[in-house]
Amino acid sequence: MLEIFTRLADWATYDALALDRATKLADATHFFIEDTTKIFFLLFVIVFVMAFFRSMLAPEKVRGYIEGKSRGIGYGLAALLGAVTPFCSCSSVPLFIGFLEAGIPVGVTMAFLITSPMVNQVAVVILASIVGWQMTGVYVATGIGLGIVGGFVIDRLHMERYVEDYVWKIRMGEVAQIEVDESLRGRVRYAWDQANEMVRRVWLYIIVGIGIGAGLHGYVPAAFFAEYAGADNPLAVPFAVLVGLPLYSNITGIIPVAEALLAKSLPIGTVIAFMMSVVAISPPEFIILRKVLKPQMLVFFATFLSIAFVLVGYLLNALFT
Amino acid sequence: MKSFKVLGSGCKNCVTAAKLIEDKATALGVEVEIEKVTDMAAILGYGVMSTPGVVMDGKVVHAGGIPQPDKVEGWLKG
Known part of the structure; x- marks a missing residue:
């Protein structure tokens, strides 16, 4: 079904723009058109469907599920949830405080946030749809494993x-009950708005990501890449993580970059380590978390995750090559 | 006169939500008082964990995202 986007890109690149198939410009243009149309279509449809069935869990509900669970179950459950x-990263702070206030351990809360x-x-x-089910x-x-381990270590x-x-010292009031319109029309409106809001929030990351990928x-x-970041260069993985640290993107935006890197035969572990470094550790996220965490913990958090990404990168490279 | 409080850390969505209420109120000719609450203790005190949240006349009417325009109109007319 998604071949339609390949055909659309074929038509746009080779017919409408009349670019010569063998050229670099044609390659890049084709990649850009196919990924832009496909990713925005999927993003909109998935968010719409999830919102329509109200399968989007509210953090308030999640708090209720995790509250009172033993630590053993807590890490796994929090990472899965x-x-x-x-949730928008601007909600990280109230969410963090709300979890702690319910007696949920810091590590379990961090498993969720990681x-x-x-x-x-x-x-x-x-x-x-882009890199296949195995990857x-x-x-x-x-991602889930790192959340569990990270929470446990914390x-x-x-x-x-x-x-x-x-x-x-903060005490939370009783969780507010908000009326929702459960009619079909209400659900469609809600789902439509959610999908629009999501696209508005992440479109720039996606365009930039696809541009870099193209x-x-x-x-x-x-x-x-074979020379500098191939499987036989042991420094490629830490280098990929270091490059990713200061960069920030939404996960949707980094996928086309990962796609292009994989197509250049970069090993899967190196690519995943890079993706995670870009998505999970970023200056804006840390500035937000600084409101609730002291610098020592932020430094620990960044160091721990970076090392974990490097180890995961090596492990996956060893397993899959 | 209706009193609104927009709960949020000051992120873009919170500003957008406050602006939306203000614009709708002007359009409908309803007198409103809008306050942005950024203090975390106060936000959580309302039982809200996902921001932006909206409090109308002391009651939480919305949480987690920018409210729908017709929902805002509903509050203003109600």
Whole structure:
């Protein structure tokens, strides 16, 4: 069914724009048109369908599910729910405080916050349609696994010391009950608005990501990557993570870049380490989290995740090559 | 006179939500008072974890995202 986007790109590139098939410009243009149409279509449809069935979990509900669970169950449950609960990163702070206020351990809360930006339904469908189910499965398992391990380590090292003191004093009111329009018309309106809002929020990341992907695809020869970031260069993985640290993108925006890198025969572990580094560790997210976490914990958090990404990169490269 | 509080950390969506209420109120000729609440203790005190949230005359009427325009009109007319 998604071949239609390939055909559309074929037509637009070779017929409408009359570009010569063998050229770099044609390659890049084809990549750009196919990915732009496909990704925006999928993004809109998935968010619309999820919102229509109200399958979008509210963080307030998630808090209720995790509250009172033992730590053992808590990490896994929080990481899984982090993967299926969409929330805007600007809600990270109230969400963090709300979880702690319900008695949920810091590590379990962080498991939720680590997994959430990396894995979600939109990312799964788009990733699967572009790079296949195997890579998607590995990516999802890695994202959830890192949330669980990260949360566990944070509790083990008693990182709750590094939560800002005022956080512990906040008392949350009873969770507000909000009326929702359950009629068909109400659901369609709600789903339509959610899908529009999502597109408005992430379109720039997607365009930039596809632009970079198209540039890599069309203009950077595979030999370049083979030389500098191939499977036999042990420094490629840490380098990929380091490059990703200061960069920030929504997961949807990084997928086309990953697609182009994989097409240049970059090993899967290196690509996943890079994606996760871009998506999960970013200056804006850290500025937000600084409101509730002391600098020591932020430094630990960034260091831990970076090392974890490097290890995961090596592990996946060893497993899949 | 209706009193609105927009709960949020000051992110773009919160500003948009406050602006939406203000614009709709002007269009409908309803007198409103809009306050942006950025204090986390106050936001959580309302039982809201996903921002932006909207409080009308002391009651939480919305949470998690920019409210739909017709919903806002409903509040103003109600």
